[in-house]
Amino acid sequence: MADAGSCVEPLYECLESTGMIDAAAREVASFVRVKWNWGDLAKARDSLHAVEATVRAGVAAEEDKLNVCDPQVQLWLKRVEEVQLDTIDEDYGKLAKFSCLGQCTVHASRRASIGKRVVEALDEVNKLIEEGKGFRKFGFKPAPEIVDLLPQVETFGLESMLNQLHDLLENDDSNIIGVWGQGGIGKTTLLHAFNNDLEKKARNYQVVIFIEVSNSETLNAVEIQQTISERLNLPWNESETVEKRARFLVKALARKRFVVLLDDVRKKFRLEDVGIPTPATNGKSKLILTSRYQDVCFQMGAHRSLIKMHVLDSGAAWKLFLNKLSPEACAAVNSNSVVREHAEAIFLSCEGLPLALNVIGTAVAGLEGPRVWISAADVIKTNMKNFVGLDEMFSQLKYSYDNLTPTQQQCFLYCTLYPEYGSISKEQLVNYWLAEGLLLNDREVGNQIIQSLISACLLQNSSSMSSKVKMHHVIRQMGLWLVNKTDQRFLVQAGMALDTAPSAAEWKEATRISIMSNDIKEVSLSPKCRSLTTLLIQNNPNLNKLSWGFFKYMPSLKVLDLSHTAITSFPECETLVALQYLNLSHTLITRLPERLWLLKELRHLDLSVTVALEDTLNNCSKLLKLRVLNLFRSHYGIRDVDDLNLDSLKALTFLGITIYAEDVLTKLNKTSPLAKSTYRLNLKYCGEMQSIKISDLNHLVHLEELYVESCYDLNTLVADTELTTSRLELLTLSVLPSLENVIVAPMPHHFQHIRKLLISNCPKLQNITWVLKLEMLERLVVTHCDGMLKIVEEDKSDEADTMPDHPSGEQEYNALAEHPGDGWGADSKSVCRSNLNDGKRRTDFPNLRSIVLTDVKKLRSICKPRDFPSLETIRVEDCPNLRSIPLSSTYNCGKLKQVCGSVEWWEKLEWEDKEGMETKFFIPI
Numbered sequence: 001m002a003d004a005g006s007c008v009e010p011l012y013e014c015l016e017s018t019g020m021i022d023a024a025a026r027e028v029a030s031f032v033r034v035k036w037n038w039g040d041l042a043k044a045r046d047s048l049h050a051v052e053a054t055v056r057a058g059v060a061a062e063e064d065k066l067n068v069c070d071p072q073v074q075l076w077l078k079r080v081e082e083v084q085l086d087t088i089d090e091d092y093g094k095l096a097k098f099s100c101l102g103q104c105t106v107h108a109s110r111r112a113s114i115g116k117r118v119v120e121a122l123d124e125v126n127k128l129i130e131e132g133k134g135f136r137k138f139g140f141k142p143a144p145e146i147v148d149l150l151p152q153v154e155t156f157g158l159e160s161m162l163n164q165l166h167d168l169l170e171n172d173d174s175n176i177i178g179v180w181g182q183g184g185i186g187k188t189t190l191l192h193a194f195n196n197d198l199e200k201k202a203r204n205y206q207v208v209i210f211i212e213v214s215n216s217e218t219l220n221a222v223e224i225q226q227t228i229s230e231r232l233n234l235p236w237n238e239s240e241t242v243e244k245r246a247r248f249l250v251k252a253l254a255r256k257r258f259v260v261l262l263d264d265v266r267k268k269f270r271l272e273d274v275g276i277p278t279p280a281t282n283g284k285s286k287l288i289l290t291s292r293y294q295d296v297c298f299q300m301g302a303h304r305s306l307i308k309m310h311v312l313d314s315g316a317a318w319k320l321f322l323n324k325l326s327p328e329a330c331a332a333v334n335s336n337s338v339v340r341e342h343a344e345a346i347f348l349s350c351e352g353l354p355l356a357l358n359v360i361g362t363a364v365a366g367l368e369g370p371r372v373w374i375s376a377a378d379v380i381k382t383n384m385k386n387f388v389g390l391d392e393m394f395s396q397l398k399y400s401y402d403n404l405t406p407t408q409q410q411c412f413l414y415c416t417l418y419p420e421y422g423s424i425s426k427e428q429l430v431n432y433w434l435a436e437g438l439l440l441n442d443r444e445v446g447n448q449i450i451q452s453l454i455s456a457c458l459l460q461n462s463s464s465m466s467s468k469v470k471m472h473h474v475i476r477q478m479g480l481w482l483v484n485k486t487d488q489r490f491l492v493q494a495g496m497a498l499d500t501a502p503s504a505a506e507w508k509e510a511t512r513i514s515i516m517s518n519d520i521k522e523v524s525l526s527p528k529c530r531s532l533t534t535l536l537i538q539n540n541p542n543l544n545k546l547s548w549g550f551f552k553y554m555p556s557l558k559v560l561d562l563s564h565t566a567i568t569s570f571p572e573c574e575t576l577v578a579l580q581y582l583n584l585s586h587t588l589i590t591r592l593p594e595r596l597w598l599l600k601e602l603r604h605l606d607l608s609v610t611v612a613l614e615d616t617l618n619n620c621s622k623l624l625k626l627r628v629l630n631l632f633r634s635h636y637g638i639r640d641v642d643d644l645n646l647d648s649l650k651a652l653t654f655l656g657i658t659i660y661a662e663d664v665l666t667k668l669n670k671t672s673p674l675a676k677s678t679y680r681l682n683l684k685y686c687g688e689m690q691s692i693k694i695s696d697l698n699h700l701v702h703l704e705e706l707y708v709e710s711c712y713d714l715n716t717l718v719a720d721t722e723l724t725t726s727r728l729e730l731l732t733l734s735v736l737p738s739l740e741n742v743i744v745a746p747m748p749h750h751f752q753h754i755r756k757l758l759i760s761n762c763p764k765l766q767n768i769t770w771v772l773k774l775e776m777l778e779r780l781v782v783t784h785c786d787g788m789l790k791i792v793e794e795d796k797s798d799e800a801d802t803m804p805d806h807p808s809g810e811q812e813y814n815a816l817a818e819h820p821g822d823g824w825g826a827d828s829k830s831v832c833r834s835n836l837n838d839g840k841r842r843t844d845f846p847n848l849r850s851i852v853l854t855d856v857k858k859l860r861s862i863c864k865p866r867d868f869p870s871l872e873t874i875r876v877e878d879c880p881n882l883r884s885i886p887l888s889s890t891y892n893c894g895k896l897k898q899v900c901g902s903v904e905w906w907e908k909l910e911w912e913d914k915e916g917m918e919t920k921f922f923i924p925i
Contacts, residue, residue, distance in 0.1 A: 041118055044125040051132035052080050062139025069139050076131055083124060136775070137846045140869050147199040147208045148231065150192045151461065154323060156354075157316025158190050161307060165194050166201070168305045169259070169286055175279040178302025179290045181309030183474040184355025184393065187290035190309070191263050194288070198259065204284065206256040207231060213289075214264045214421035214473065218495045218517060223422055224274045225249060232256075233872035233897040234923075235850050242274075249275025252898065252923045253285075262289040264473070268299035311352030320354060321347045324361025328368050338370040342377040349380055349396055355474055356396050359457045363400040394478045400456050401482060410438050411449045412458055413488070415471050416479040417514035417536055419495025423468035426450055431604060435559045435581035436533060493518070494536070501525070507532070516540070516561070526552050534559040538583065546571050558601075562587060568612065574598045584610060585630070591615045597622035604628040608656055608680075611635050621645045632656030632680035633707060638664045646674055656680035662689040668700075675699035682707040690738075691716040694750035695723070702727055709734040716741040719751040726750050734760040744770040752776065755847075760784055767793040772844045778870075783854040792863035843867045843892075853879050865912060867892040876901040877925065883910045900925050 055077065059069050155162070161179075168174040179187055195210050209231045211224055221242050228249050229236050237245070253260075254277045271278050271287070278301065279285040291297050297306055312320065321343075322330055332339045346364060350356035364376050380399050401409060411433055418424050430446035433439050439446050450469060453459040458475055462468040471479075483490045491502060491510040498518040507513060507527035512534040520540045526549040533556050537543065543565040551557070551573045560576070561583040568588045573579070574595045582599075583606040590612050596619040603625050607613060613636040620629055626649050631637070637658035638644050644667050646652070655677040659665050665683065669675055678700045683692070689711050695718075697703060704727050708714070715738050722745075731754050733739065739762045744751055756779045759768065763786040771777060772792060782788065844863075847870050853859065855878040865888035872895050874885060882905070887893055899906075900923045 041122045041125065044122055044129065048080065048083075048125050048129050048132070051129050052077070055132050055135060055138065058135070058138035065139075067139035070135075070137060073135055073138050076128065076135075080128055080132075083121070083128070137843065140846065145199070146205060147195060148210065149199060150195050150210055152192045152196050153189065153358075155189060155193050156320040156323070157312040158186060158193065161190055161309065162193060162197065164307050165190075165288065166197070168307075169288075171305070172282045174305035175281050175283060175286060176301040176303075177286065177288045177305040177307070178294075178297030178300065179288070179307045179309060180292065180294045180297050182353075183292055183477075184353050184472070185309045185311060186354040187309060188263055188472075189354065191261050191288070191290055195261055204257065205259050208259045208261070210261045210263065212264065212421075212470070213262050214266065218419070218421075218497045219267070219269050219274070220422050221246070221274045228253070228275050233849075233895075235852050235873045235875045235898075235900070237852070246273055246275040248900075248923070248925055250277045251925075253277050255920070255923065257284040259285070260287045262287065265289050265291045265296055265300060266293070268296060271300075312354060312357075313352070317350070317352045317354075317357060318347060320357045321350070321361045324358060325365050329365060332368045332373075336370060339368075339373045342370075342373040345377045346380055353393060355472065356393055359397050359400045359475075362455075362457050363403050393474070394481045397475070397478050398482065400458065401478075404452075404456065404458075407438055408449055408452055410436075411446075412453055413479050413483055413490075414438075414512070414534075415453075415459065415469075416476050416483065416490065417492055417494065417512060417516075417534065418471070419517050420473050420476060421495060423462045423470050425468055427467065429469075431581060432534065432559050435604060437558070488512070489531075490514075504528070521545075523547065523550060526550055528553040530555055532557055533578075536561045537565065538563040540565050542566060544568060544588075548572065551576055563606065577601065580604065582606070586610075588612045592617055592619050599623065601625060603651075606630045607634050607636070608632045609634065618643075618645070621648055624648060625651055627651050628654045630654070630656035630680070631658050632705070633682050634658050637682070637684055638668075640664065641667050644668060644671070644674075647671060649673075652677045654679055656682075658682040658684055660685045662686050665697075669697055670699065672699065676701055678703055680705045680707075682709070683711060684709050686711045686714070688713055690714060691718065693718045693720060694728075695720045698724065704728065705730040705732075707732040707734070708736065710736075712737055714739055716743065719744045719749045721745045722748045722750050722752065726753055729753055729755045731756070732758045732760075733762055734758070736762045738764060740764045742768065742770050744773045747773070747775075749773065755779065757781070758783075763787045767791060769793045776847055777845065778847050779850045779852075780848060781852040781854075782856055783852075785856050786858065788856050788859055790859070790861045790863070794864050843869055846870065849873070849895075851875070853877070853882070855879070857881065862886050865891050868896070869893075870895055872897050874899045875925075876905060879905070883908065884912075885909065888912050896921055898923050 055073060059073060059077075062069065165177065165179070168177045179190065181187055191210070195208060198205070198208050209228060211227050213219075213224065225242065225245050226236065228234075232249075232252055234249070234252060240248075250272055253275070260276055276287070277285075279287050287301075289297065289300055289302065291300075294306070294308070311317075322333070325333065333343045334340070343364075346360060347357070350360055360380070364373075367373050367376060376399065379402065380396060401412065404412065411429075414432065414436070415424060415429070426447070429450065430439070430443050433446050433449075434441065434443070439449075450459065454461060454469065459469045459471055462470050480490065480492060488511050489509045491506055491513040493502060494514045495517040498515065498520055501515060501520050501523045504525045504527040507525075507529045509531065510529055511531050513529075513532060514534075514536040516536045517539040519542055520537075521542045522545045523537075523543070524545065524547045526547055530553060532554050535554070535557060536559070538561045541564060544567060546567060548571050550571045552575055555575055556578055557576050558578050559581045560579060561581070562570075563583045563585045564587075566588055568590060570584065570589050570593055572593050572595060574593075576599055578601055579599050580601050581604040582602060583604075585606045585608040587610055589610055591614055594617055596617070600623075602623045605620065605623065605626060605628065607616075608630045609632075611634075613634050616636055620626070620631075629646070629649065629652060635658075637660040639660040641661075641663050644664055646655075650673070652673070655674060656679060657668070659668065659682070665686070668678065676699070679702050681697075681700065681703055683689075683706075690713050692708070692714065701724065706728060707730075708717070709732070714736050717733070717739065719742075728750060731751070733742075742765075751774055753776050754774050755776055757771065757774065757777060758781040759765065760781075760783045765785055765788055767788065767790045768782070769792045771780065782791065844866060845868055848868060849870050850873045851862070851871070852875045853862075854875075857878070857880065859879050859882050861882070861884055863886045865886045868886070869892050871893055874896075875898075876882060876885075885899065887896070887899075888911075899921045903924045906922050906924070
């Protein structure tokens with residue numbers, strides 16, 4: 001008789017192979033261990049709540065930056081919400097009343113059911129915990145819309161003109177449409193409203209671009225090109241000429257069905273000169289422009305389609321006026337006949353002009369009682385009588401100016417020094433105001449004044465940049481008119497295409513002079529202007545000479561801006577005893593005046609990007625009131641430890657500096673006051689410096705930009721583990737012929753906040769695989785790197801989902817930091833592996849928007865195809881061996897707009913997934 005074991009064993013093996021035994025064991029365990037499992041579930045639930053709180057905080061932070069929640073995170077949060085544990089708790093509570101395992105069959109069955117549910121819930125909760133901990137990004141910037149919505153106030157009386165515009169847009173013969181009318185009549189409001197209307201009606205178009213032109217005498221082609229490039233998500237190359245960029249933009253726009261809205265065109269210009277292709281008649285693209293002049297509309301091509309704007313009729317004008325008033329003021333107007341009488345008198349003085357109604361309505365918005373309304377009406381009526389023969393609108397608008405404080409008035413008038421077109425930097429305005437003494441060393445008060453001027457409709461927020469404001473041309477003209485009615489004397493010829501400076505006689509009585517943004521080549525006079533406090537000459541790119549006695553009679557001068565000119569020397573200036581702000585950045589000066597130290601009141605000295613500056617003659621260390629000293633990327637740098645003699649500058653709050661020696665860097669880092677003031681650091685010609693360890697700069701707590709160039713022995717750069725919060729956002733590595741190793745630690749590291757990375761002329765870098773660790777990187781530029789074969793080095797093992805034999809990120813970093821000479825960091829094939837997360841696909845470049853590769857002759861690949869959720873532009877020039885780009889329909893690159901390169905290069909590209917890549921992305925250059 002056969003042994004019983006010999007029969008049972010095959011049966012056991014058979015059952016085991018089916019998984020039945022393991023399943024039965026789990027069932028028994030869930031039955032027997034229900035109490036322990038329930039306890040584990042309670043702990044896991046608490047852990048899940050903690051992870052959920054962390055994830056929701058990450059999502060909230062992204063939403064605060066106007067980003068959208070990552071779909072995977074959104075799905076995870078939904079699954080967390082769907083986890084139902086209350087019924088399990090309730091059923092377990094009932095079961096706990098029965099302590100005997102075999103009390104009855106019913107209870108045993110209930111115990112088995114609950115035990116199974118507890119185990120399943122525990123598995124699900126543990127799975128959610130692990131997934132939640134694995135999230136590295138919680139949101140991303142949404143793809144740009146066809147229409148970029150603009151600030152818009154409620155329109156009154158413009159409905160018929162809006163309808164005309166829409167009708168003309170649908171008319172195939174109306175390729176260029178013109179809208180004209182006097183200043184302040186509402187052309188910009190109409191165009192804003194039309195732009196926003198197109199959000200729902202632009203299905204036939206791929207992009208709508210709103211551009212502020214406002215070209216008085218000098219067309220600001222660069223700002224126009226920047227606007228177009230931003231809306232098309234195209235790369236911006238500062239070094240390109242306007243002409244080359246225009247040709248490129250014409251090609252880019254011609255591939256799309258577009259609507260371009262040009263606001264406030266003053267003079268005719270060729271569309272192609274700024275990058276706009278002329279829409280063809282019967283074509284799908286359209287151009288709409290507004291102008292104060294009918295002739296300009298004709299000259300720009302709006303022959304057949306023209307709309308003339310008129311002032312508002314009385315009904316629409318009254319509605320607009322009431323709309324500006326507070327509810328209490330409106331109630332007073334409607335209930336008190338005296339108030340209404342004087343409100344109507346003020347309203348009638350605006351004569352239906354929307355700008356006047358907006359500004360004056362805002363100025364009287366809070367009035368309630370009859371007395372204040374009578375007073376306001378009398379003030380406006382008095383102005384009308386006092387200024388007979390002048391533009392009546394200015395006197396109407398003056399009431400809003402009169403309601404400002406004296407300081408606010410002066411700050412407002414200061415804005416008229418800028419050209420009639422373009423935007424005004426808020427930071428620059430505040431710097432000027434501080435130097436003029438309009439503010440008492442309080443930048444925040446300056447920002448508040450800017451906001452108050454915006455609230456009074458005297459300034460407007462720039463539609464493109466939050467850091468800038470603009471001034472309506474009518475308001476600017478009113479400001480200049482007001483200047484002439486006061487004791488002040490402004491000489492303002494900014495942006496007038498001048499090639500010669502005003503005569504000395506015109507300077508004599510001036511308190512503030514602005515001849516910025518012209519084409520003046522020489523100022524060979526010595527004007528006697530003893531009351532002059534501000535002189536703005538910046539952005540005259542061909543200005544190369546100032547007379548030696550130019551500053552001789554300017555004892556009151558406080559603000560002097562000569563930036564972005566070609567001057568090679570700075571006249572002796574010992575008479576500038578009141579000067580507080582001096583900007584010589586982006587000039588060609590070779591040395592500072594010997595007696596600059598006599599400018600004892602100087603608080604702001606900008607010498608950044610002075611590419612020819614040889615010597616400062618130790619002047620800087622003697623300017624004891626300096627709060628801002630910027631020598632960043634100046635040719636002049638600190639070469640000797642003894643030259644770093646800036647400890648006397650006790651008031652310094654901002655330092656940009658160029659350093660030529662490693663021991664100088666060591667001293668700077670150890671000099672606490674200077675270290676804490678350093679925001680920008682340029683390391684240049686540091687002989688014998690072989691390595692840089694970012695943690696050695698730990699005292700530079702505010703460092704935002706690091707520019708390393710022409711350090712010929714530099715071999716290794718180490719971004720090690722960060723102990724304090726890093727502010728470093730911009731990194732440039734240029735002309736480093738020995739650089740082989742760039743070592744980046746696992747998170748957190750000092751490069752974790754880098755947004756822009758530029759690598760140029762680093763011939764020994766064969767790859768820069770470490771960029772995978774720069775999670776905040778938005779822009780990557782690589783140029784003239786002769787030895788670079790790949791951007792990211794990968795091998796077959798990188799394609800595996802898991803790599804159990806690979807060392808941890810910390811182990812890998814330690815090995816690299818201990819042996820930098822082994823070639824790790826720049827040539828590592830294993831850095832990518834640390835980016836894999838427990839077999840899950842992750843995004844290596846979550847924020848990368850732009851890749852620019854120029855003259856990288858040996859480059860063969862960027863990296864393998866992967867997710868690029870934020871990538872908008874790839875630009876490739878003179879990279880003849882680059883035969884592939886990392887794009888594939890199987891990966892996320894949904895925001896991609898442009899791939900720019902030569903036609904020959906594009907046609908030779910090899911694709912893993914050619915069918916998924918459409919030629920609509922390609923822009924030839």
